[in-house]
Amino acid sequence: MTVLQKLAWLNLVVLGLILLALAALVPLKGLSTAFHYLVVSSAVFTAVWIAVLLGYVIRQGLNRLRNRPEVLWDEREEAIYYKACTWAFAASWVLMVLGNGRFLKQYLEKGPEAVSVVLLSDVLGIAFVVLVGVFSVSVLIFSGKESRDAGK
């Protein structure tokens, strides 16, 4: 499994845990209030990615010290990364546009006060989760099944 595939699986696991935590909050706080916490997921993912990055920097450093250089990223990984980013940004962009439509509806019906920071953070939270989710699934799809081929 490549670094990108591992990161994609880690993202999906973290995403699953965040959604489970939100589902657990629903009986305590109510659906709409629990939903506001979705924006916190960006901080969780940032923390996870920094930890992963540090882990790989340390691993590469140790490999160099042992004189065992290891290729973790190459042109194919880069191609998969860019394709997955394109899909992820396209999906989150659609959500941002839909969110803007919602802001506009609120503004026209109830005035500027109705377009709250909470509403904005809800849209950002959903868009971020979709961005990470679509990116991770795209990575796994584009990486394909060739890694199952263990032939020499």
Added chain:
Amino acid sequence: MPGNEVTNSIRRLRFDNGEMTQQELAERVGVTRQTIIAIESGKYMPSLPLAFKLARAFGKGVEEVFSFEDGRPQSPEKEAVGA
């Protein structure tokens, strides 16, 4: 596009070169083993620099490792001259 296909003989060349493993080849050309697997199975087309590196790893030219089939004769100019 149907008929446009790049094939390669990396798998055969690895065996001809002392049964070189995918990992050994990957280390020689500076990519991951998964990339070698993807190239061998035709799921990934390498960049030109990587194609040259792969060819050099076997001591061959690029056209001895990769071949392009587009369903057309290889030298249309020669045919035109002959006609």
